Amino acid sequence: MAVLLRNTFKAWIDRPPDAPARLVMVGDVRVPTDGWQARLTKRSPQGINPKILILDVNVQQPEGDAALEITTIPLHYEESPLQDEYGQVMIANGEGEIVVYVGRRH
Numbered sequence: 001m002a003v004l005l006r007n008t009f010k011a012w013i014d015r016p017p018d019a020p021a022r023l024v025m026v027g028d029v030r031v032p033t034d035g036w037q038a039r040l041t042k043r044s045p046q047g048i049n050p051k052i053l054i055l056d057v058n059v060q061q062p063e064g065d066a067a068l069e070i071t072t073i074p075l076h077y078e079e080s081p082l083q084d085e086y087g088q089v090m091i092a093n094g095e096g097e098i099v100v101y102v103g104r105r106h
Contacts, residue, residue: 035062
């Protein structure tokens with residue numbers, strides 16, 4: 001079971017002067033043993049509101065024995081060029097979801 005660490009999730013749009021705007025999303029997920037893998041993927045199809053980007057946390061448990069050691073896995077997602085001017089990002093892991101507001105960085 002992967003647990004979304006709510007306070008670690010942040011999203012922003014970076015608008016560098018010499019490159020296209022990009023959305024950056026970071027956060028952490030906690031898993032019960034070492035050896036897990038996790039990543040954020042864009043849900044397809046998206047929801048009905050184009051201003052809310054929906055990302056799924058995909059986790060893969062280790063095969064065989066794994067040390068019983070609670071592990072935190074950093075997650076990262078980027079989208080460039082932007083598909084829309086997102087105002088929120090929803091992160092879902094099948095057991096729950098977190099919604100974060102998208103900030104701006106210039």
